[in-house]
Amino acid sequence: MKVNKELLKGSTVIMILTLLDRKEMYGYEMIKEIECQSEGVFSLKEGTLYPILHMLEAERWVEASWSEHEGRKRKYYTITDAGRGQLKEKKQEWNLFRGALERVIGEGHA
Amino acid sequence: MKELHSHPLVQRFLAEVCRYVRAKEQHSDIKAELVDHLADRIMDYTSRGIEKEESIALAIADMGAADVVGSGLHRVHRPLMDWSLAGILLLFMAMGIFAVYSAQAGWPQSGNGYDFVGKSVLFSVLGIGAITALWFCDYRKLKSYSHWLFAIALALMAVTAATGIEINGATRYLSIGSFQLDTAMIGMFLLLLALPGMPPARNVKQDIFGVAYRLLIPLALFHMCESMAVGAVYTAGFFIHLWLTRRTMKQFWIIIAGVFALIAFEGIRSSPYWLERLTSFMTLNDPQGADYYVIQTMETFRSAGWSGHGLGAFNERLPFHHSDSAFVYFIYCFGWGAGIGIAAMALLFIVKVIQLISKQRDDYGKLLLILLLTMLGVQFIIPILMVLGLAPYVGIAFPFLSYGNNQLLLHCVTVGLILTINKRRNMRTSLN
Numbered sequence: 001m002k003v004n005k006e007l008l009k010g011s012t013v014i015m016i017l018t019l020l021d022r023k024e025m026y027g028y029e030m031i032k033e034i035e036c037q038s039e040g041v042f043s044l045k046e047g048t049l050y051p052i053l054h055m056l057e058a059e060r061w062v063e064a065s066w067s068e069h070e071g072r073k074r075k076y077y078t079i080t081d082a083g084r085g086q087l088k089e090k091k092q093e094w095n096l097f098r099g100a101l102e103r104v105i106g107e108g109h110a
Numbered sequence: 111m112k113e114l115h116s117h118p119l120v121q122r123f124l125a126e127v128c129r130y131v132r133a134k135e136q137h138s139d140i141k142a143e144l145v146d147h148l149a150d151r152i153m154d155y156t157s158r159g160i161e162k163e164e165s166i167a168l169a170i171a172d173m174g175a176a177d178v179v180g181s182g183l184h185r186v187h188r189p190l191m192d193w194s195l196a197g198i199l200l201l202f203m204a205m206g207i208f209a210v211y212s213a214q215a216g217w218p219q220s221g222n223g224y225d226f227v228g229k230s231v232l233f234s235v236l237g238i239g240a241i242t243a244l245w246f247c248d249y250r251k252l253k254s255y256s257h258w259l260f261a262i263a264l265a266l267m268a269v270t271a272a273t274g275i276e277i278n279g280a281t282r283y284l285s286i287g288s289f290q291l292d293t294a295m296i297g298m299f300l301l302l303l304a305l306p307g308m309p310p311a312r313n314v315k316q317d318i319f320g321v322a323y324r325l326l327i328p329l330a331l332f333h334m335c336e337s338m339a340v341g342a343v344y345t346a347g348f349f350i351h352l353w354l355t356r357r358t359m360k361q362f363w364i365i366i367a368g369v370f371a372l373i374a375f376e377g378i379r380s381s382p383y384w385l386e387r388l389t390s391f392m393t394l395n396d397p398q399g400a401d402y403y404v405i406q407t408m409e410t411f412r413s414a415g416w417s418g419h420g421l422g423a424f425n426e427r428l429p430f431h432h433s434d435s436a437f438v439y440f441i442y443c444f445g446w447g448a449g450i451g452i453a454a455m456a457l458l459f460i461v462k463v464i465q466l467i468s469k470q471r472d473d474y475g476k477l478l479l480i481l482l483l484t485m486l487g488v489q490f491i492i493p494i495l496m497v498l499g500l501a502p503y504v505g506i507a508f509p510f511l512s513y514g515n516n517q518l519l520l521h522c523v524t525v526g527l528i529l530t531i532n533k534r535r536n537m538r539t540s541l542n
Contacts, residue, residue, distance in 0.1 A: 027143065028150040045174025046151070047127075050143060051182025058186050058536045060471065066142075066541055072149060073142040073541065 012044065012052055014094060017087040020062055020079040027053060027075070053077060061086050114149055114166075115141075123170050130180030133187040133537035140183060142541060148173070189533045192466065198459050199241075199525045202510040203234045203518075205452065209440050210513045212421050226513055233515045237522025244526035245533065253474055256307025263300035264327060266293050271334035282335040292516035294337035299520050301328055302347045302485050303527075306477035310355030311362075321365055324348060326372075339504035347484045354477060403503035404496075407438050411449075411497050418445030434505055436512030437493045449497070452511065456490040463487075466532045475531045482524050 019030055027049055034042050056062045061083030066073050079087070114120055124144060128137045148169045155165035173179065210230045252259075270284045270293040282294035305324070314320035325348050332341030349366065356362045413419075421443055441449035463483045470476040486509060493508040495501035507514060509521045 026146070028147045031147075045172070045178070046147065047144070047173035047176075047179035048182060050140070050179065051186055054183060054186040060469070064540055069146075072146050074146050075139075075143045075540075 011042075011094075012049075013056070014087065014090045015042070016049075016052065016056065017061065017079060017083055017090070020077055021084060021087055024076050024078045026077065056083070059086075114152070115145055117166060119166055119170055120145065120148060123173065123176055126176035127180040127183070130177060131184045131187055133184075133189070135537055135539045136183070136187045139539050139541045144173070187536050189537065190535055192462070192529060192532050195459070195462050195466075195525070195529065195532075198455060198462065199522075201455065202459075203237070203522075205440075206510040206512075206518065207231055207234060209436055209511045212443050213436065213439060213513065215421060229515060230513060230518070233518045234522075237519050240519065240523050241526035241529065244523065244530045247530060248534070249478065249527060249531050250472075250474065250534075252303070252478075253307040256304040259300050260304035260308065260324075263297040263304065264331060266300075267297040267328070267331040267335055270294070270297075271331055282337045282340075290516075292514070294332060294335045294340045295517055295520055297328075297331070297335075298340045298344045299485065299524070301344055302481045303478070305347065305351045305481060306474055311352045312355055312357035317361065317365060321369065325369060329373075337505065339506050342504075343485060343488045343506070346488055347481045350480060350484055351477065354480065404499065407435065407497060407503060408499045410435075410438050410442050414442045414445055414449075416445050416447060418443050418448065433512045433514055434503075434507045437508040438497050440511060441497065452508075453494050456494065460487050460490065463528060466528065466535075470531070470535055472534075472538050475534070479528060479531055482528055486521065486524055 015034055016030060019025055019033055025033070028046075031044075031046050031049060034044075053062070053064075057064055057077070059082075060080055062077045063080055064075050064077050066075055068074070124141045127144065128140060131137065131140065148166075151169035151172060152162070152165045155168055156162055160168070207227065207230045211227045214226045266284070270282060273284075275281070275283050275285055275290070282292060283290040284293045285291075308324070311317075311320065325345065328344060328348075329341050332338055332344065352365060353362055419442055437449070437452065440452065460483065463479065463486075467476060467479045467483065470479055489506055489509050492501050492504065492506045496503060496506075507517065510518065
């Protein structure tokens with residue numbers, strides 16, 4: 001089963017920031033990682049990752065640097081302190097949302 | 111995989127994406143990043159035994175619609191117009207024309223029929239023209255001319271010091287036809303515009319020569335033009351630049367200590383009550399001499415009350431009511447509320463520019479923004495403090511509110527530069 005597009009949109013930023021909180025990564029690596037860890041549930045149109053990454057860079061939540069790889073230029077992203085703060089905030093927001101939703105749809109209590 | 115760039119399918123996809131991104135500087139970044147992604151994906155497919163041409167087509171299909179990617183990227187990298195800053199500027203300019211109108215109404219005989227209001231309107235229009243022209247320029251081109259700007263500023267002030275004319279007790283004007291160039295202000299502006307593009311203080315080989323050329327010679331020239339207040343604004347900019355590009359803390363503090371020792375020594379040697387004049391506003395024990403203007407200004411401010419004395423109210427106490435005293439005269443006419451409003455607008459302006467500075471990623475752009483803000487910010491704050499009796503009466507007029515064609519145009523150019531630097535905030539490339 002695939003997840004609704006709108007639901008995916010809001011969670012992409014939090015997924016990207018979480019990945020980058022672990023290590024420096026480049027775009028394709030993130031796509032593979034998200035696909036793999038979500039067992040194929042989150043498979044976004046790959047090109048749409050880049051507007052999001054560039055937006056994060058403009059907000060200064062991530063920083064980018066280029067390096068050479070097999071004769072190609074590769075753009076690596078790292079999270080900034082501001083990005084970590086943002087991630088923490090978004091995670092809290094998500095937990096609040098998830099808790100409330102679970103209580104309403106009745107799976108939260110055993 | 112180097113030939114991937116020139117594959118027709120890939121080329122078409124990249125061109126289609128970039129067609130939506132108006133910031134051309136970004137195109138090579140975007141193409142390089144997407145090609146790297148496609149190459150990885152294609153390798154993934156071919157390693158699973160899919161034929162090369164098909165892999166390329168599949169990888170491009172995985173990317174999604176080119177217009178979605180392209181317009182998404184455009185939204186991030188589009189030119190930015192800060193409308194709130196532009197709005198504050200327009201409001202200030204309108205207030206300025208109004209203040210000049212009021213000052214002229216109060217003193218119809220002053221200036222012998224000279225049309226202050228008409229001139230203010232004319233120069234406001236010229237200022238907006240300058241801002242529009244700057245909008246279409248790339249500020250980064252300035253960087254390579256920085257040494258020239260600095261030298262031209264020094265030359266301009268040197269010529270003024272030697273041959274300039276005196277207006278209101280300062281030899282800081284250069285006559286060109288019927289127009290008087292305020293070379294102290296223009297010089298200060300050019301020097302601060304040049305500093306960000308000069309080698310950072312950490313790369314200056316001999317600190318002594320660096321400080322002499324960048325600070326002591328300009329200060330000597332400001333002194334000769336009898337505009338030390340303007341020189342003080344430049345000094346603030348110089349030290350901020352030094353701090354931001356310092357080699358070590360030690361370098362910064364040694365230079366500060368050396369410069370202040372030198373200024374104090376020279377000041378006391380040349381005029382014994384120089385320091386007294388600067389600090390006497392705190393005690394106000396000389397109402398006939400050094401403190402005269404401070405006392406008059408504070409008294410005018412006190413008598414304004416909440417309601418003010420109305421448009422064009424007469425006040426014989428104030429010197430230079432349409433220039434250096436414009437802010438307090440505005441309050442005298444329209445009351446304390448108007449003064450608070452203007453001060454709030456100035457603070458809002460400063461806060462807005464600080465926000466833009468914190469978002470700027472280009473080092474040169476950031477330094478420029480900081481020095482431009484220093485220049486305007488000091489000129490906003492000193493007159494406000496002066497009215498409250500917290501700063502000495504020095505020749506610094508409130509930007510936009512006071513009459514002065516040179517200054518109006520300069521301040522417009524300053525705001526125009528801030529807007530055009532911010533425009534490119536997200537347009538810059540990170541790929542070299």
